[in-house]
Amino acid sequence: MLIKLAVAFAVLAAGATGLSAPASAATKAPAGVFDTKAKHAILMNVDADLIFYEKDADTLMSPASMSKLMTLAVVFRELKAGHIKLDDQFKVSEHAWREGGAPSGSSAMFAPLNSTVSVEDLIRGVTVQSGNDACIILAEGISGSEDAFVKEMNKYAKEIGLTKSHFENSTGLPADGHVMTARELALLADYLIKNYPEYYHYFGEKEFVYGKWRFTNRNPLVFEDLGVDGLKTGFIEDAGYGLVASAVRDNQRVILVVSGLNTKKEREEEPRKLLEWGFKSFKPYRLFDQGEKVSDALVWGGTRHYVPLVGNENIDIILPFNTSGQVTAQIVYDGPIKAPIRKGDQVATLRVTAADTKATNDIPLYAGEDVGQSNFAMRGLDSLFVLAFGWML
Known part of the structure; x- marks a missing residue:
């Protein structure tokens, strides 16, 4: 009993x-103390699991490239288990090149067809450049096909408590049924930070050089004096602009998720406001x-x-x-x-x-x-x- x-x-x-x-449980801060232009939002303290703020955080939405965090969760799991190594070389298939690379017109690290890329470069291709080709190459290199990898994503998501999330691909490109909630994105970020600290630094790298390309981290907050060291941006037309971020200040780590913003400028301004408010409005006892x-x-x-x-x-x-x-x-x-x-x-x-x-x-x-x-x-x-x-x- x-x-x-x-x-x-x-x-x-x-x-x-x-x-x-x-x-293990969380409660939101008093209503009315803050508002945001984001359609969906959540701000939580990692150590106390205290929700500072939330707005429509349990409604399913398209996570766009923010769902690449689940792709990386599977990659980090395989690395930690010793099934793959950072210096392993994965081949760039025609599917990865065509669906996620240069011909796709989407975000890519532009890995050449039939070339090989190290797992570490592919991880940076995801965390810094949000490369769709990098995601598919990792998926195929680990599971043999993207479809098989996506099954692992869904299975692992349920194992770690993401009961509402469902994935149709490794990239976050538009697909019916590819959905998450702001709360589960925050829980996933929390899981990555706590369970894969040895790989977390990839999210905060400001640039990544690959071949003739020099990519700059798409998360604008890592360049500001906010304590932000990750994690992932996202955008598709139907969902708007979104961001999963984590920041540390005065020994407090917080995680923020916003989605449904109208512009890149809002995606930079609204998280900054939320983070500043969160750090100033709460204190430890x-x-x-x-x-x-x-x-x-x-x-x-x-x-x-x-x-x-x-x-x-x-x-x-x-x-x-x-x-x-x-x-x-x-x-x-x-x-x-x-x-x-x-x-x-x-x-x-x-x-x-x-x-x-x-x-x-x-x-x-x-x-x-x-x-x-x-x-x-x-x-x-x-x-x-x-x-x-x-x-x-």
Whole structure:
């Protein structure tokens, strides 16, 4: 059963810095504090999974080239697994050349027909130049055909929690049924940052030289003093201009998605406004130091009836600047927790809600000590307590 235990907190001490504890749920900031020309938008703090702002973030839309992030997710997975290497050479097929290269009239890295290109150059061809030919060459080199690769994209997307997204190609070129939401684009960016940090730097490279070509990163924000180090632009006529961006300032990383803008100028101006507003409107607060006990959780079948709960690092939360600092909190977990329990196991969540704004942070909690399994007789007695009293110890 789901157990919720109230935890009393006084007013928080202001001025904490450095977020470390990730969270699993998110809540948007108070309505009316900001607006954007984008049809779809979301701005979230990566470490706290706190949604600063959202606008029609769950409506399916054409992601255009922003869906190339899913293409790269599969590429990074294959690299990390050792199935391919950065210096592997992939051949430029006629399909890749014709559908995504020079003859296509779309964004391309202009890889010559029948030539070979290294995986690393192809990645840069996607992250810097948004080359459709680069995407197709990678897809064919990894899976044998673009269609087979797209099946992997859809399968992997579901595995990482992108339940609404569906892909019809590796490029983001217009296709019926090729759809994502702003929220799932943000979740995908978050996944790439956390799971493939060794490859993330490709998104922030300002230029890429390939043959006689010198390509400049299509994300205009990487050239500004905003802390932006990725990720991807997108445009098709039906969807308008879009951008997935991530920025770091004062040890806070945020992710921004906008879509449905009318011009390139708006695609540069609106994200800048959102980022500046987000960094200025929210700040971290310290709740608990690393290893400090937060509360206890009930245990079934253990040598003790409770296990202490701690954070794996300092526990900080992100709240709006205009909050009073007064919060309410609950310990949430499926319990009683079954023994044996090892120190360091994630067993519960600390849910902290600002009293005035309702902004919520969910922070994982871990077992602070080992709890061994009790004997058969004691487990039977614990079961009787659960049946008779709902574990009211």
